Amino acid sequence: MTVNVGQLGHAVAAKPTGLWSWLTTVDHKRIGILYGVTAFIFFLIGGIEALLVRMQLFVPGATVLTPDQYNQLFTMHGTTMVFLAIMPLNAAFLNYFVPLMIGARDVAFPRLNAFSYWVFLFGGLLMNLSFVIGGAPDFGWFGYAPLTERQFSPELRADFWAIGLQVLGIASLAASFNFIVTIINMRAPGMTLMRMPPFVWMQFVTQWLLALALPPIAVALILLIFDRHFSTNFYLSEWGGDPILWQHLFWIFGHPEVYILILPAFGMVSDILPTFARKPLFGYTFVVYSGIAIGFLGFIVWAHHMFATGMGPVADSAFAIATMLIAIPTGVKIFNWIGTLWLGQTAYKTPALFAVAFIAMFIIGGLSGVMHASPPADLQQTDSYFIVAHFHYVLFGGAIFGITAGAYYWLPKILGRMLNERLGQIHFWLMLIGFNLTFFPMHFVGLNGMPRRTYTYPAGFGWELMNQLETIGAFIIAISFLFFIYNVLVSMRSGAIAGNNPWGAGTLEWSIPSPPPVYNFATLPVVRSLYPLWDGPNDSRLTTPAASTTPEEAHVHLPNPSYWPLVTAFGVTLAGAGIIFGFVLTGIGILILLAGAYSWALEPAS
Amino acid sequence: MAPPLDHERAAGSAPVDVRKVQMNPFRNGAVRASLVLLPAVVLLSACSTDPQNVFDPRSDFTRMIADLFWQIIWAAVVVFVLVQGALVYAIIRYRRRANQGLPPQVHGNTRLEVAWTIAPALVLAWIAVPTVQTIFRTYEVPSGPDVLTIEVIGHQYWWEYRYPGGNVVTATDLHVPVGRRVVLRITSADVIHSYWVPKLAAKRDAIPGHVNTLWFTAEQTGVYEGQCAEFCSLQHANMRLRVFVDDQPTFDQWLRTNAQPAATPTSPEAQRGSQLVLQGTCAGCHAINGTNARGQIGPNLTHFASRSTIGGGIMPNTPENLDRWLENPQAIKPGNLMNVVVANPQDRQATIAYLQTLR
Numbered sequence A: 001m002t003v004n005v006g007q008l009g010h011a012v013a014a015k016p017t018g019l020w021s022w023l024t025t026v027d028h029k030r031i032g033i034l035y036g037v038t039a040f041i042f043f044l045i046g047g048i049e050a051l052l053v054r055m056q057l058f059v060p061g062a063t064v065l066t067p068d069q070y071n072q073l074f075t076m077h078g079t080t081m082v083f084l085a086i087m088p089l090n091a092a093f094l095n096y097f098v099p100l101m102i103g104a105r106d107v108a109f110p111r112l113n114a115f116s117y118w119v120f121l122f123g124g125l126l127m128n129l130s131f132v133i134g135g136a137p138d139f140g141w142f143g144y145a146p147l148t149e150r151q152f153s154p155e156l157r158a159d160f161w162a163i164g165l166q167v168l169g170i171a172s173l174a175a176s177f178n179f180i181v182t183i184i185n186m187r188a189p190g191m192t193l194m195r196m197p198p199f200v201w202m203q204f205v206t207q208w209l210l211a212l213a214l215p216p217i218a219v220a221l222i223l224l225i226f227d228r229h230f231s232t233n234f235y236l237s238e239w240g241g242d243p244i245l246w247q248h249l250f251w252i253f254g255h256p257e258v259y260i261l262i263l264p265a266f267g268m269v270s271d272i273l274p275t276f277a278r279k280p281l282f283g284y285t286f287v288v289y290s291g292i293a294i295g296f297l298g299f300i301v302w303a304h305h306m307f308a309t310g311m312g313p314v315a316d317s318a319f320a321i322a323t324m325l326i327a328i329p330t331g332v333k334i335f336n337w338i339g340t341l342w343l344g345q346t347a348y349k350t351p352a353l354f355a356v357a358f359i360a361m362f363i364i365g366g367l368s369g370v371m372h373a374s375p376p377a378d379l380q381q382t383d384s385y386f387i388v389a390h391f392h393y394v395l396f397g398g399a400i401f402g403i404t405a406g407a408y409y410w411l412p413k414i415l416g417r418m419l420n421e422r423l424g425q426i427h428f429w430l431m432l433i434g435f436n437l438t439f440f441p442m443h444f445v446g447l448n449g450m451p452r453r454t455y456t457y458p459a460g461f462g463w464e465l466m467n468q469l470e471t472i473g474a475f476i477i478a479i480s481f482l483f484f485i486y487n488v489l490v491s492m493r494s495g496a497i498a499g500n501n502p503w504g505a506g507t508l509e510w511s512i513p514s515p516p517p518v519y520n521f522a523t524l525p526v527v528r529s530l531y532p533l534w535d536g537p538n539d540s541r542l543t544t545p546a547a548s549t550t551p552e553e554a555h556v557h558l559p560n561p562s563y564w565p566l567v568t569a570f571g572v573t574l575a576g577a578g579i580i581f582g583f584v585l586t587g588i589g590i591l592i593l594l595a596g597a598y599s600w601a602l603e604p605a606s
Numbered sequence B: 001m002a003p004p005l006d007h008e009r010a011a012g013s014a015p016v017d018v019r020k021v022q023m024n025p026f027r028n029g030a031v032r033a034s035l036v037l038l039p040a041v042v043l044l045s046a047c048s049t050d051p052q053n054v055f056d057p058r059s060d061f062t063r064m065i066a067d068l069f070w071q072i073i074w075a076a077v078v079v080f081v082l083v084q085g086a087l088v089y090a091i092i093r094y095r096r097r098a099n100q101g102l103p104p105q106v107h108g109n110t111r112l113e114v115a116w117t118i119a120p121a122l123v124l125a126w127i128a129v130p131t132v133q134t135i136f137r138t139y140e141v142p143s144g145p146d147v148l149t150i151e152v153i154g155h156q157y158w159w160e161y162r163y164p165g166g167n168v169v170t171a172t173d174l175h176v177p178v179g180r181r182v183v184l185r186i187t188s189a190d191v192i193h194s195y196w197v198p199k200l201a202a203k204r205d206a207i208p209g210h211v212n213t214l215w216f217t218a219e220q221t222g223v224y225e226g227q228c229a230e231f232c233s234l235q236h237a238n239m240r241l242r243v244f245v246d247d248q249p250t251f252d253q254w255l256r257t258n259a260q261p262a263a264t265p266t267s268p269e270a271q272r273g274s275q276l277v278l279q280g281t282c283a284g285c286h287a288i289n290g291t292n293a294r295g296q297i298g299p300n301l302t303h304f305a306s307r308s309t310i311g312g313g314i315m316p317n318t319p320e321n322l323d324r325w326l327e328n329p330q331a332i333k334p335g336n337l338m339n340v341v342v343a344n345p346q347d348r349q350a351t352i353a354y355l356q357t358l359r
């Protein structure tokens, strides 16, 4: 093991409690929970924003929202779901389970991990603060210049957006370095790279994507901030700049971002299916390598978002072919998931239901994706509701279905109790129906000529019925999540005790008690295969699940709690907020940041 | 809110297109089998006459795109049925039953992996070849004396058109002759917009500092709906447009009339109106050729009365609607850039009388 001994204290394995313990925690599991709860709250906020948008679109010419409110809500819906819900939900599973799955006691840099969370939280709050200070961002989640420039967006909205994203980017960058190091260095003995569970692999690829994709958007945002505050002209064509520069920089980040959102779900499903089918993942190596291939290809396709900008035939062709190529490794994954079910014995418990629905929905999203990979055909699709349908099939039908599968699968490990199966199934069917009712008609309404991001639409274009179905579907989705919330709240207290390994799964996180003790593993496991718990006579699939083992008294070195990550994160956010509220705050923020970072560095190791 | 447009459809312009009926995959049994598609099938087959349907091409350009698009859809339908079918089969056939021992512990199969890597590659090649061919055709902008080139300029929130020679400058309603090559040179005066006419021209972005082209040859006379497709702020939703495809004589006539400077009003009321417009704020934002009104912020009004709509296609051009517009354009199209009102009803009547002389 290569735990950084310098960071370890002598805390005995008692579970700390109280608010202070949460504010100072450096335990990856608690940070995972913080990420999960915060992201889920943002998910609900983003969902409410979507419901308001759908209410406005229920009939032509509705007046539920003003145009200005509508524009704020659809912008914040997209921004929230991408940056404040799906990314941090993935981070929640990353934090909680990657160390458990590789047999580690914590991450490589526990305090940096806490720092990531706090920066994310403050960044999200800063972004949403705009709602009460002069209005939220109102130009769409990809913020095309020159609409975001001072002359077209004179208010603070674009500043909230640019600074908010910049701050959130810092959180993700720090986390990505942390987990790249963790996965490379902290695997248990015998856990070779090709014995890592697919979820770990996909998160590993995701962290690389983050590390490489965030810098371009950081640059893009800095240029925007310079344009807005220091009168540069990077995106202003009348002064020699070019708005297309923004689009390139944004999508060089934006396309890998799509895989940042979806790859973790690929990993979750690749872990869930074998458990319920009781056979190993079909073609593990191919699933891993196709994930890596997607990661690489994801960086050379960005301009498929720009086919209507007139890049010329050569660029269009190159990006079209590259985009189509991505469908190959993606297809390989889908085939391997089907191969995993094939000849298996899948028990359709809630996680398995969500996992197979994920595959089915993702197939649809993938196919519509290939349709707009063809630039001429895309000239009829881009910026229409067809695109809205497509990316909801990959991000909701894909990422959210996958994450929900993951939640039903892994929450018993976190809570120590099983979720209610009946409620889970109701959630599943409502969500599946609501989802398709909301988003499938969007394909048709889009090809029937309805552009996206319109706060109103005329009657007589054949759009009314579809829009009504969509709105009804959206409310069904909302109701389905009430079942989830109720289920978690009730099961937390009175659900059946989960035991170590309720599903008979094969990976390491199921070898320890639920919830796991602070130190995770009393003795570090030695790994001999991809599914260590399926090896030999104690195959967890054949033995009746044992009750939870009581955590052993273990004297394990654990990192000390620290409030400096929180302080430092606050300084970072304040420094950014100063660009919005006045540079004095930036100064104060930098001072806090420096004080925090130094104290952090000089903090006694034990 | 926006009162619905009574868009006059191209009268009698839709003979039954046999090819389209046959190619419509939503009548195909294999797809119908898919439960997900079923409810939408009936709905879509009723849609192709809708004004902005992309599968009702009425020009060489959109026909070329629709042909390619159908080819891709067919490929997608085949893949969908096969893959989704395999998935559903696996789900149903291989679910857990009571008292089973462990299933065979298969770890994979290299030959299968190779097969299902190559298979999608072949399907994609099938799509990629016509795609690349069509890409190059979309960029082969026609030129020559018989080509009609029109400048299209996006403004928040209306479209401006400039015809060759510089005399004809109009807004929202594009007039083109049937059967003649038309090239649109598209740019923007402020933020990014996107010019979208689903049945005639598909779309291209209007980007400040860039000129993009679209070309098409309209097949039938008629009126075609379109609208801005790139979000451009508050009134993006009401940045509509129409294309009038006229027969050659009608178009020539239209062009001749529109090249004339504005008519001088004769009735006393219209004369009073012209003073209000030309000496008031209006002239600072609107141009009226042949007068001292040279504003560039709003649409050119020289032949405003010959246009079919007001305010970027938000409502039909009638005296009543004009009255509502002048009374408070912000109430009708909140956030548009005309931020003045003509509060006095008599002034409004005079202004309308004048505007109506601008045929």
Ligand SMILES: [Cu+2]
Pocket: A254, A255, A258, A301, A302, A304, A305
């Ligand atoms: Cu992309």
Ligand SMILES: [Cu+2]
Pocket: B192, B193, B194, B228, B229, B230, B231, B232, B233, B235, B236, B237, B239
């Ligand atoms: Cu627009």
